[in-house]
Amino acid sequence: MSEVSRAVQEPWPDLATQREGVGLGIWAFLASEVLFFGALLTTYAVYRGFNPAAFRAAASHTEIFYGTINTVLLLTSSVTMTIALRASEARLRATTINALVLTLALGLGFLACKGLEYHDDVVQGLVPGAGFALHDPPTQLFWMLYWIITGIHAIHLSAGILVVAVVVVLFRRDVIPVQDSTMEGVATYWHFVDAVWILLYALIYLVGRA
Amino acid sequence: MTLAQWTTAASNYAVRVDHLFWLLVVVSGLILLVVMALAVGFMIRYRSGAGAPRGELPEAFKHEVEIGWTAATLFLFLFIFWWAASTELSALSPPANALEIHVIAKQWMWRFQHPTGAREIDTLHVPANTPVRLVMTSEDVIHDLYLPALRLKQDILPDRYTYEWFTATKPGTYWLTCAEYCGTDHSRMAGKFVIMPAQDYARWTAAQPQGDDLAHEGAALFRTLGCSGCHTPGASVHAPDLHGVYGHLVHLADGRTVTADDAYLRDSILLPDKDIVAGFAPIMPSFQGVATEGDLVKLIAYLKSLGTGQAANGPTDQPARQPGARP
Amino acid sequence: MSERRPSVWELARGPAAVWALLVVLLAVSAGSAYMPLGGINAAVNLAIATVMIGVLAVFLMNLRWASTLVRIVAASGLLWLVFMLGLTFTDYLSRP
Amino acid sequence: MTEITLPFAPVEDTGAASYLDAGHTIASWLTTTDHKRIAILYALSITIFFFIGGAAIALVRLELIEPNGWFLTSDAYNRLFTLHGIIMVWFFLVPSIPATMGNFLLPLMIGARDVAFPRLNLLSWYLYVIGAAFTIYVLVAGGVDTGWTFYPPFSTNYSNGYVVAAATGVFVVGFSSIATGVNFIVTTHMLRAPGMTWFRLPLFAWSMYVVSLVMVLATPVLAMSLLLIVAERLFGLPVFDAAHGGDPILFQHIFWFYSHPAVYIMILPAMGVVSEVFACFSRRQVFGYAFMVYALLAIAVIGFMVWGHHMFVAGQSPLANLVFSFLSFIVAVPSAIKVFNWLATMYRGRISFEAPMLYALGFLGLFTIGGLTGLFLASVPIDVATTDSYFVVAHFHTIMVGGSVSAFMAGIHFWWPKVTGRLYSEFWAQFAAITMFLGFNVTFLPQFVMGWEGMPRRYHVYPDVFQVWHVISSGGAAILAVAYTLPLVYLGLSLVRGARAGDNPWHATGLEWQTSSPPPKENFRRVPRVEAGPYRYDAAGRPRPQGTPL
Numbered sequence A: 001m002s003e004v005s006r007a008v009q010e011p012w013p014d015l016a017t018q019r020e021g022v023g024l025g026i027w028a029f030l031a032s033e034v035l036f037f038g039a040l041l042t043t044y045a046v047y048r049g050f051n052p053a054a055f056r057a058a059a060s061h062t063e064i065f066y067g068t069i070n071t072v073l074l075l076t077s078s079v080t081m082t083i084a085l086r087a088s089e090a091r092l093r094a095t096t097i098n099a100l101v102l103t104l105a106l107g108l109g110f111l112a113c114k115g116l117e118y119h120d121d122v123v124q125g126l127v128p129g130a131g132f133a134l135h136d137p138p139t140q141l142f143w144m145l146y147w148i149i150t151g152i153h154a155i156h157l158s159a160g161i162l163v164v165a166v167v168v169v170l171f172r173r174d175v176i177p178v179q180d181s182t183m184e185g186v187a188t189y190w191h192f193v194d195a196v197w198i199l200l201y202a203l204i205y206l207v208g209r210a
Numbered sequence B: 001m002t003l004a005q006w007t008t009a010a011s012n013y014a015v016r017v018d019h020l021f022w023l024l025v026v027v028s029g030l031i032l033l034v035v036m037a038l039a040v041g042f043m044i045r046y047r048s049g050a051g052a053p054r055g056e057l058p059e060a061f062k063h064e065v066e067i068g069w070t071a072a073t074l075f076l077f078l079f080i081f082w083w084a085a086s087t088e089l090s091a092l093s094p095p096a097n098a099l100e101i102h103v104i105a106k107q108w109m110w111r112f113q114h115p116t117g118a119r120e121i122d123t124l125h126v127p128a129n130t131p132v133r134l135v136m137t138s139e140d141v142i143h144d145l146y147l148p149a150l151r152l153k154q155d156i157l158p159d160r161y162t163y164e165w166f167t168a169t170k171p172g173t174y175w176l177t178c179a180e181y182c183g184t185d186h187s188r189m190a191g192k193f194v195i196m197p198a199q200d201y202a203r204w205t206a207a208q209p210q211g212d213d214l215a216h217e218g219a220a221l222f223r224t225l226g227c228s229g230c231h232t233p234g235a236s237v238h239a240p241d242l243h244g245v246y247g248h249l250v251h252l253a254d255g256r257t258v259t260a261d262d263a264y265l266r267d268s269i270l271l272p273d274k275d276i277v278a279g280f281a282p283i284m285p286s287f288q289g290v291a292t293e294g295d296l297v298k299l300i301a302y303l304k305s306l307g308t309g310q311a312a313n314g315p316t317d318q319p320a321r322q323p324g325a326r327p
Numbered sequence C: 001m002s003e004r005r006p007s008v009w010e011l012a013r014g015p016a017a018v019w020a021l022l023v024v025l026l027a028v029s030a031g032s033a034y035m036p037l038g039g040i041n042a043a044v045n046l047a048i049a050t051v052m053i054g055v056l057a058v059f060l061m062n063l064r065w066a067s068t069l070v071r072i073v074a075a076s077g078l079l080w081l082v083f084m085l086g087l088t089f090t091d092y093l094s095r096p
Numbered sequence D: 001m002t003e004i005t006l007p008f009a010p011v012e013d014t015g016a017a018s019y020l021d022a023g024h025t026i027a028s029w030l031t032t033t034d035h036k037r038i039a040i041l042y043a044l045s046i047t048i049f050f051f052i053g054g055a056a057i058a059l060v061r062l063e064l065i066e067p068n069g070w071f072l073t074s075d076a077y078n079r080l081f082t083l084h085g086i087i088m089v090w091f092f093l094v095p096s097i098p099a100t101m102g103n104f105l106l107p108l109m110i111g112a113r114d115v116a117f118p119r120l121n122l123l124s125w126y127l128y129v130i131g132a133a134f135t136i137y138v139l140v141a142g143g144v145d146t147g148w149t150f151y152p153p154f155s156t157n158y159s160n161g162y163v164v165a166a167a168t169g170v171f172v173v174g175f176s177s178i179a180t181g182v183n184f185i186v187t188t189h190m191l192r193a194p195g196m197t198w199f200r201l202p203l204f205a206w207s208m209y210v211v212s213l214v215m216v217l218a219t220p221v222l223a224m225s226l227l228l229i230v231a232e233r234l235f236g237l238p239v240f241d242a243a244h245g246g247d248p249i250l251f252q253h254i255f256w257f258y259s260h261p262a263v264y265i266m267i268l269p270a271m272g273v274v275s276e277v278f279a280c281f282s283r284r285q286v287f288g289y290a291f292m293v294y295a296l297l298a299i300a301v302i303g304f305m306v307w308g309h310h311m312f313v314a315g316q317s318p319l320a321n322l323v324f325s326f327l328s329f330i331v332a333v334p335s336a337i338k339v340f341n342w343l344a345t346m347y348r349g350r351i352s353f354e355a356p357m358l359y360a361l362g363f364l365g366l367f368t369i370g371g372l373t374g375l376f377l378a379s380v381p382i383d384v385a386t387t388d389s390y391f392v393v394a395h396f397h398t399i400m401v402g403g404s405v406s407a408f409m410a411g412i413h414f415w416w417p418k419v420t421g422r423l424y425s426e427f428w429a430q431f432a433a434i435t436m437f438l439g440f441n442v443t444f445l446p447q448f449v450m451g452w453e454g455m456p457r458r459y460h461v462y463p464d465v466f467q468v469w470h471v472i473s474s475g476g477a478a479i480l481a482v483a484y485t486l487p488l489v490y491l492g493l494s495l496v497r498g499a500r501a502g503d504n505p506w507h508a509t510g511l512e513w514q515t516s517s518p519p520p521k522e523n524f525r526r527v528p529r530v531e532a533g534p535y536r537y538d539a540a541g542r543p544r545p546q547g548t549p550l
Helices: A002-007 A015-050 A052-059 A064-089 A093-123 A139-172 A182-205 B012-045 B059-090 B198-207 B214-224 B262-270 B293-305 C008-033 C040-060 C068-094 D026-030 D035-063 D074-110 D118-141 D154-158 D163-190 D203-235 D248-282 D289-305 D318-346 D355-378 D380-386 D390-420 D426-453 D464-497
Strands: B099-106 B109-113 B119-121 B123-127 B131-138 B143-147 B152-156 B162-167 B172-178 B190-196 B249-251 B257-259 D528-530 D547-549
Touching: A015 A052, A015 A139, A015 A182, A015 C068, A015 D163, A015 D203, A015 D248, A052 A139, A064 A093, A064 A182, A064 C008, A064 C040, A093 A139, A139 A182, A139 D203, A182 C008, A182 C040, B012 B059, B012 B162, B012 D318, B012 D355, B012 D380, B059 D318, B059 D355, B059 D380, B099 B123, B099 B143, B099 B293, B109 B123, B109 B293, B119 B123, B123 B198, B131 B143, B131 B152, B131 B293, B152 B162, B152 D380, B190 B198, B214 B293, B262 B293, C008 C040, C068 D203, C068 D248, C068 D289, C068 D318, D026 D035, D035 D074, D035 D118, D035 D390, D035 D464, D074 D118, D074 D163, D074 D203, D074 D248, D074 D390, D118 D163, D154 D163, D154 D203, D163 D203, D203 D248, D203 D289, D248 D289, D248 D318, D248 D355, D248 D390, D289 D318, D318 D355, D318 D380, D355 D380, D355 D390, D355 D426, D390 D426, D390 D464, D426 D464
Parallel strands: B099 B131, B123 B190
Antiparallel strands: B099 B109, B109 B119, B131 B162, B143 B152, B143 B172, B172 B190, B249 B257, D528 D547
């Protein structure tokens, strides 16, 4: 009982309403995020629509190996995150923390892969500007979008990793009980970052392969 | 300067715009008057302490009133939209024989190039009662050619063409100025817009110091920039023959078909890999940074002089060719 | 506080099935990208990505169990994205 | 106002500790999670920026007395109007009503103890402060000259101002908007008092809810558009570079996808405020309450589909021009309905003319003018003729200053007794309201005229034929400056020597009037139970409160 009352915060009347409120809040935030990425998608769609050949040529230089590995890593992390959320609802403290740590590791693995991939891209001269490796000017549009979109995605993922790390510490030290409504928000946000990546995978790595 | 140099409506289109404007002034003036009269009337009649009936109104009545003024507003607005839209649509397409003048804007001046090769800075002479089509581009930021006497504005973009056309009717000296904020001296990027009777215009252009007309200068550039090395029938390099290409349909390597208009030719010179003509290898280098905006105008004029394709009245002479227009 | 606590396996079973489905879809998508289908490649890849995101949203983000309100909020982001794409392309596709 | 005997006893014992007494240290304010204190923090911050932005434009108007300028360089002039735009739009108008009155009143009006996420609420203020710090840095370092619209390629490659810092400031303050929006949405959904159904919400609460939707769905797009500008300027990426096949017009699409709804972020809360004021000072139920709600929602949704009317001359396709023109006419319908409903609210009322009502009446007139001139600009040929001229400047100032700022003042005066527990000088308040209305018209009506005659906006030097209008306009601006400074004085004085206001000085019906003035930290000692909709006044003008304490 005291655990429950500890999890309820001002101004909420009870834990159920609070969970619902956090869920609604995070979804409202994600609707906002959809439009944040949406502006980039619109840019991508317009530029690709008018430079289809250049986009195919440019995209074939992306590292699909890293891209695919990263997609699998993120998909897996979503599953461990779901397990963490369900465990927290069932008040399984140890399982929650373990699943979160696993999620954290997968997220860090993604960033590590991404770093290697960025390194390769730079080495191959795929940073738009003087000395860009490809000939046709509109190919730079694709790579401009590549850097911006994956960069912003990586920042989102890093934020997710940071939050998960903090939550793990708070759970371990028992500062907040695991059934706290925090998990609801953290999990939903994490899945969103995963969902964005799934779309990016199709827009960045699978173009111009055939 | 007189105010008339700004406000005179110097074309039939401008007169139509003024009609629409005054219609709107009258309509919105009446609405404003009604709103004000009701507000003041209620303020007096129903002021606190005044003896006036204050009973509730029946709900059904309220409902009908709401529906009533919603419908009335909607129909009025649709009427205005219809009027405005038809004014816009009536001026969409320039006639095929329009006189083509090139406009190049840069911080903070205007360059105008007439088909005869006459060119001027910060002053634009046009013949009256003759359709004129402006083909405009910018060398730096976005500008906007504002011709107040014609009620016309059109943004001018770098690396693109935008278009504008009009048939001026009232000879006189008016203003032209930049209407899109473009930096420090935006407000000084102004000049004169001179509408002259057609014969005066002809005399004026004849009197201009002019070497060659645009097409001849373009022909010279075609050689000095090295275009002719490939784009001549006998060249060793396999490149498309450009005779009669202008206005012609071009089949591209990826299966699309485009019309060779100003925007296409410009892109082909600057972004040669974008639209590869079917049957040719993408070997042409980009002339980005080699050919200036002025050079492009001349080159395209030269290509036009080589004869136009079957679609002479077609796409190029279509209205308001927009920037971003992609073949 | 006497309800039975589920085992880890019970918790993981559902998500693991979803994971398997997603990985299969990923494989199909990546594989199809190498088949020369012309313009259909992009359509297939986007369709599979949409399905994957849908599966993720419905089963892992719990939209399946969410209130109508949350579903409306989730849909509104997409609807507004449609406004943005739709009207922007009204311009681009009709430029002469 | 005629003396009205209250049919109910005050529900709170006055004299109990208010939120103002919950700590008197600076730290107690800077770490507060009380929505009422955060509202005060916001109010102080936006007031500072209002006067900075006002000072910038005062210099501009002074300079424009002479056609060729007399004390500013063109660069300085350009920086001043840019700064005026950036500050007034993002650091005053957008947060003005929602972050101050919305924060203070939304929980009170719906009978909640606080907003849903109090710490997020505080975070949103700190985000505002961080964004503000960037803007102050830009101001001190030497300004930015892109205009508030940041159009590329000028902003990315040609401007020599502090574009990156300015864009970062706006980017950050955008997230403060999003945080406020999310907070209000969840608050309105989850924390309404028992019996407070959706159609019993006061229209101000409705407007806060609707504006939150717009903030949440529009602001991220602004953030991205600015991020792209920064990416191009800072890293040289060819984002909007036509030489690489990019399109500067695409920036305009993305930018206006936010910036047109931003106009509704500014005006929807204003509509909410004046609805409250009209009902209270007409002693009458708002006419067509349900239609008012639908109109708010319609404006919010359709308002997202009209952004292209800012781009009729930008190089958009003729078809897109027609579509956006059509939708712009459609979005004007619900706005018109609201004007008629406010008028009808006065019909058969018992109208009294305290300061809030005077401001609201000023709003009504100016909003009508602003809305009607909007019809001109929705018509493509008229827009082509007048866009980027003073006609547009006058139009949107009539909506944003004549509309939103008038409503902001109406709200400040209406709820001042609730917020501070004090009454201000009614005479000076009425004087300021009338001066503001007159000053506004003297400033902006001439701008309509010269705009139609062709005077382009953002012009440092101008043809001398327009001088007479500029001089009149600058004179009006001087009157406005006085009118805006006056409230600072008499409202300030009321804090030290104003009479005690009592819990419900206007005899209004909303829940916020049923707690003490100023309210206690927890808003209500006893959670109210809501039994009816808002704005119930009997035939004699006596209020019947919305709820009773449980």
